[in-house]
Amino acid sequence: MTSFLRSREAILAAAILALLVLISSRFPAFVEPGNLARVFTDTSPLILLALGQTVVILTRCIDLSVAANLALTGMVCAMLNAAYPGVPVAVILILALGMGAVMGMINGLMVWKLKIPPIVVTLGTMTIYRGLIFVLSGGAWVNAHEMSAAFTGFPRVDILGLPVLAWIAILVTGLFFLGIARTPLGRAFYAVGGNPHAAVYTGIDVGRTQFMAFTISGMLAGLTGYLWVARYSVAYVDIAGGFELEVVAACVIGGISIAGGAGTILGTLLGALFLGIVKNALPVVDISPFWQLAISGTAIIVAVAFNSRSGRSKGRIILKRAEGHA
């Protein structure tokens, strides 16, 4: 327990609480349960993508293509719905997951089999996926009236006071808690990122594990693609432009080490919520939205400086008599 209180997650949670207290002191309406639920719903896409990015970063990679993957999958879903309004949402969901996963696999294969650095691979696929949206849609928008009610309605169906979008984020977060803690693959992400050399000694295939991470990240990006397009009832080339950096920022603020192998799902969740609350609070507390960028930039720098300080390893001790004091 005491070790939890000293952990990054606890400090981040405290920072979020402080933030909420600060906002509520001026705008009590912000912390009303209904509004907090709205903020959570609004942050759900960020949470989903950040979870996927987390496993990628854990394995010492980075996925810059998530936002483009989201947009492409979203556009395909929207166009499919516009052309065949009768296709059930379940099929669209499967399509979104599958398409996203395939795009993630393309990234993963190039990292695994061709050993191309992840940042180069995903920088390239980021522009390619984004460009494909234009090629597919010819630059045209798919608008609300072209989408079926079932299509746009799905993420906002209300279950126990929360929309489906929020429930999906909760469900996926739950799955991640379970999957990371309780499956061999989940533990392999840590092993591969923390000590790739040693991972080989325990029979873990480093490249394959990285491939799996990219696949998961892509799959979530695809899922979010459909949800995003349905929620805002519009699909066009630029949706979620630049979102990949916000996703990486959420992970970094959540304490996921960019060097791999360190960080928790709880941290990512809190990092995403932190950004989500800041984003939603700015218009409410009447700080110009133009401050948002500088605030998240500062948060990233503070978080990374803080994490490197607390994460410094003690190293080994040769002097036997010094061992007791250290």
Place this chain on the structure above:
Amino acid sequence: MTDIADHQQAPRRIPDRLQGPGARLLKSWELLLFLVAVAIFTANSFASPYFLNAWNLSDATFNFTEKAMIAFAMALLIIAGEIDLSVASIIALCSTAMGAAVQYGAGTPELVLIGLVTGLACGAFNAVLVTKMGLPSIVVTIGTMSLFRGISYIVLGDGAYRGYPAEFAYFGQGYVFWVISFEFVLFALLAVLYYVLLHRTNFGRMVYAIGNNATAASFSGIRVARVKFILFLLTGLMSGIAAICLTSRLGSTRPSIAFGWELEVVTMVVLGGVSILGGSGSIPGVVIAAFVMGLVTFGLGLLNVPGIVMSIFIGLLLIGVIALPRLWAMWRH
């Protein structure tokens, strides 16, 4: 060839080089890239009747000169094993600082000075975080990327600075001689300077050593942190110079200026044969890559291909040039 002959006469003598300069050139990335550039140039001149026109080609250079200036410094930084993703945001901040100075009646010399100093200051900020505090540069500069542009947004909001002095327009719109623009001359000059710096000085050698193995470089008596500090400063300075040119070319400043350029600059550097993992790459490679990207975008522009479709080509080019040799090697195995 003569070297090997020497070797046979005096068995213990180790030749300087295994291959002559010609053989080395033949195997170089730069030559491959140069051929790609020539191919694109030829294809363009067939595809569009407007391509082979001095003024048009001159206009086309504006598509890459400013980005390439940053790419030179970025190349050194990436060779040394670091990266700076905040360059485009530094442009925004420099431009904002200059725009603010205009409102106080600053003249052209002051503006240039302010642009350069702001760039240096941003570079120094990154440098301190990375070299003094030991933070990973990719995360730090994702942070400062938001921070620097964020400051521009705070200052400018949805407003814009305009009213730059008439002489100031020279940097981005002036021509030195006939169709040769000031920006192109500056680009060429910087290319030569960076070529000399990276390939002909002790400093450049240290950059390579650090990128290949920073620990061993440090164990060889190189002041690694100092070299990296200078590289971040240089990148900031180049962003300042690019900010001057771009602001001059646009004649106004908005916080969204140069949005997304950091990735284009990195793409240019990687396409130029610089290993993203550090340790190898060359300035001629980056220069040719700048031309390749400029030619591709201009050529496709003449065919009225939308910008976003061009980016598919750039993305494919980036992955393709790295993947194809590896696929080839795998296939031959």
Place this chain on the structure above:
Amino acid sequence: KGAEEAAKELGNVEVIYTGPTDTTAEGQIEVINSLIAQNVDAIAVSANDTDALVPALKKAMQRGITVISWDSGVAPEGRQLHLNPSSNPLIGNMIIKLAADNLPEGGKVAVLSATTTSTNQNIWIEEMNKVMGNYPGIEVVGTVYGDDLADKSYREAQGLMQTYPDLDAIIAPTSVGIVAAARAVEDAGKVGQVNVTGLGLPSEMAGAIESGASKSFAIWNPIDLGYSATYLAYELATGDAEAAPGAEIPMGRMGKLTLDDNNEGAMADPFVYDESNIDEFKSIF
């Protein structure tokens, strides 16, 4: 679409339509440069930055190319004339009137504007503020920016409803913003309490009218706009007309454009859409 119609009428015109794929000024300059290189006769541009395109467009004019701007304008030195879809005072008045018409007792309204680099919205809001005196009881409580991004606009609209729980209307003089605001109102369950109005496309707003989130909104006809812009560019490029203050330039079926001191002219009044006519137009544009 309107541009092609005009081209067909005029006969000897070829329309090259590029964009709107470049959202940055730097990208638009590259496009303009490639158009200059192709020796086009006229460029009709809808700018996303008033000032940044000026040097490039000046260069185009120096090389004998006719340059006009339409919809979202360029500073006067960067074009020969500017075609406003409608006159700015009219739009400014229209958007507040739409809100006020549904608030006979007065009330609180907020503005959800668009991107930070387009000038239209600011001019309209300025014009709107000028005529506020004509609408007693209507109070504009705040202006926020959605950057013409669906998600950001949505969030800003949500923020407005929280900050001002008794908000009566949101005015969004942007087609992205108005759709997002209507969504936000629907999701917040405030249909009937908060009326969304402003400028939007019938095709995108049909759903909002149906649900009641928006009672009415206005827009000009974009097809007519493209048509007019093409016609004007043609007239100037062929030398049949000259852009000077006070000049009247024909634009086919849309009548004539009269230029003011800034060489600007307005095409037509915005048209109001509500549940009575939305079905008729939603499939057209």
Place this chain on the structure above:
Amino acid sequence: MQVSLTTPPVAHVTADAAPVLRLEGITKTFPGVKALDGVTLELYPGQVTALVGENGAGKSTIVKTLTGIYQPDGGTISLGGAPVHFATAQDATAAGITAIHQETVLFDELSVAENIFIGHAPRTRFGLIDWPKMRRDAQEILSRIDADLDPDMPLRELGIASKHLVAIARALSVDARVVIMDEPTAALSHKEIEELYELVERMRAEGRAILFISHKFDEIFRIADRYTVFRDGQHVGSGLISEVDEAELVRLMVGRSVDQIFPQRAHNIGDEVLKVVGYAHPTEFDEINFTLRRGEILGFYGLVGAGRSELMQALFGVTKPSKGAVRIDGQVRVIRSPAEAVENGIVYVPEDRGRQGAVIGLPIFQNVTLPSLAQTSRHGFLRLSEEFALAREYTERLDLRAAALDQDVGTLSGGNQQKVVIAKWLATKPKVIILDEPTKGIDIGSKAAVHGFMAELAAQGLSVIMVSSEIPEVLGMSDRVIVMREGLIAAELEGEALTPENLVRHAAGIGARP
């Protein structure tokens, strides 16, 4: 010593016992090194086989081959008579072979329990990892080796010795027929070592086959039943431990007499060059005092992990000492970075050649001139002809074998890389050269060359500090030897006192234990 207690009952060691594991003709080549050259190894159930050999003899390589980490280039492995092939580490574990590797192969961010079970964690019915069971099992294994560790503790919070216990627990978490231990006692304290011995006893009684790799003869003679000796990647002998003595093992290991191979040299030692006074570091070393004179070779002996490398790196400015001073030619100097050390004439040839020594990726000549750029350049501009000249001068003096000077240093064999690193330093004309394990992983021929020019350097008036774990090398080369143990200077030996027994005694702390 309690040798009598652990002398194995003769009944165990009958000649007709069938080996459970048999390796035959195993060959493994790395770029530049033939690590294993057709070796044979047999392990018997219920017996401990000691594998001995000098550093670099190929002991760890055979362990990795046996556990699926390396694939052998040739030869066969048979388990219980049937040939087997291990593609991954998991295959070997599944076949009942488990190992404590020499290097720590653990994960700092994972908990103790997980480090023990990663790769073969207990699962629930739904295929999920069963944490409660994993914790309980971990606790049980840890208590079996008397390790008082919390299974939930993150590994990064443990010291090196505790980490080693976790590694041991990991090996025991598999119900294995064959247990391999690669220098398991190197990082353990006296008490933990005793417990480990008991554990080995128990496993032997349970009928498991144990391969035990160690450099410590006392423990080999205490717990092993059989021995196998490797030398330079070859199998040079094996048999029952009861049938050999220490001298015979050493003869097999070294394969040559000491004075035969080391160069004769004139001992003309001059004035004091370096004096280290009261050097200390919070966790690595303390109370370090010694002097070094011109033309002298000062040996530093100790068991691996005694802190010699850390001390040398502090002298070279890599780490900062907390107290103490250095005098060079009588003057106090402050050395805060390697750059300053080089300026003061102290240079360091590191032990970890690939990471700290050669800049792999740069050509040979650039490696050589890296610290001497000020000399070869003019106004900061490179002069390639000067560089080639300098590089040629020193590499030829060291008899470097390379195709050309612009060859990537990474393509050279270990010994030749070492020569490049040394050439790099000689070109700076230093006063003191520190060589950390200069012949580690180098073949015999190159070793002789390295020894030859060390002698030459000293003869030319250079002062040499040589850190080495090889007794013959220390005895054969040094004028004087300092023995370190656990971060302290245990003894300074010279002349008559320089005997293998003395070195081992001081290094291991026998008879000196408080």
